[in-house]
Amino acid sequence: MTMDRRSLIKKISLTTLSPLFYSGNSVAQEKISRIIVGFPPGGGTDVAARLLAEKMRTSYPSGLIVENRPGAAARLAVDYVKNAPPDGSTMLFTTDFAMTIYPHSFRKLSYDPIKDFAPVAACAKTSLAFSVGPSVPESVKTIADFIAWSKANPTQAAYASTSAGATPHFTGLMFSKSAGISLLHVPYKGGAPALQDLMGGQIASSFNPVGEVIPQLKSGKIRVLATTGASRSKFLATTPTFVESGFKDVVAEVWLGVVMPSNTPTSVIQKTASSINEALKTPELVEAYSKFGMETMVSSPESFSALIRNDLAMWGPIIKASGFTAED
Incomplete structure (x- = not known):
């Protein structure tokens, strides 16, 4: 077993x-x-x-x-x-x-x-997973979609990280700079509370280690738009990387x-x-x-x-x- x-x-x-x-x-x-x-x-x-x-x-x-x-x-x-x-x-x-x-x-x-x-x-x-929750319309299915949505909804454009000063925090900054958008960073004390607020619709998106996200996918409340590895995560094999999505500099493990x-x-x-x-x-x-x-x-x-x-x-x-x- x-x-x-x-x-x-x-x-x-x-x-x-x-x-x-x-x-x-x-x-x-x-x-x-x-x-x-x-x-x-x-x-x-x-x-x-x-x-x-x-x-x-x-x-x-x-x-x-x-x-x-x-x-x-x-x-x-x-x-x-x-x-x-x-x-x-x-x-x-x-x-x-x-x-x-x-x-x-x-x-x-x-x-x-x-x-x-x-x-x-x-x-x-492990790579990081970039996920969106129910506050982002279901029509947003790709990184390009998210960028367009963020520009149209600047007051809602924000991302959670597991803590201030850790890898997810700065990966979010790396992405926002590469995409030319302004994303508000909201640090949490750990991945669990960040994902809880993501699933509850209190924040639009979040960067988390892949292992934290996988158990939450069954809820259907979050969608992973991309991962940050140089190649696809074997745990999210159908999810493209940021590199595949057109952002060659957004690579972090x-x-x-x-x-x-x-x-x-x-x-x-x-x-x-x-x-x-x-x-x-x-x-x-x-x-x-x-x-x-x-x-x-x-x-x-x-x-x-x-x-x-x-x-x-x-x-x-x-x-x-x-x-x-x-x-x-």
Whole structure:
């Protein structure tokens, strides 16, 4: 029987609270290794980390645990790993925005994503879905239709995001600039309340990770007009991308990955990357991540480093032009 998303979260939370013990070739052999997560237990990032840790356990003779260090929108965890011994025993399971958006949105940041960390592996990715709700006429079926509607209804032209300063926020700015329209940004405290207001007709549109939108499609109250990936989402295969809709610059993906403190030996990084990639290839992990609308990735430290640098460079001018500054 296929396990539903809620049951999966409960199972993973229970089974990965204790160390994961060795039964194969080792990466770190002398002490318990830790995957640090900057969010509370039970959230999407935490569950994704625990799913990965469960599949990596055979590489760790002394055990592998997931340790939650929430606070300051994940910055406490990032700073903690930055200052950890560079011996491979401490790694950060990070969201994209902590590495690629925060450096541009905070006036002061205690870390440098390039200088202070060694990329290990990208683990999973998803695109964002741009959806409209019942306040937008059913005749609006494409991005071109939405642009025309927004110009005709400027007081209603607005979009929700999961929070101010996160990837959906700036993706909306990217779209509005490319389309030549003015869209009011309305930040919410999470994807659920944003989608609730979208379905209730309180706001016209919303940018959300694909995994948040899929469960709501059955209601028939929202329509996904486009996704933000370089290619179509396998979870919304009939929905075009913004690129296909004529907006080649509106490309953004949310990702999760693992980094270690800078100066961690290359040999340790390579071994850890190999362990992560082997875990991500397993059918069980591919299926588990898909329940959250995430696609597993297989990467090298070099390709993950390139991804971080490219996204960091991409978001810089967009955030600067927005005038947005994150609150400490």
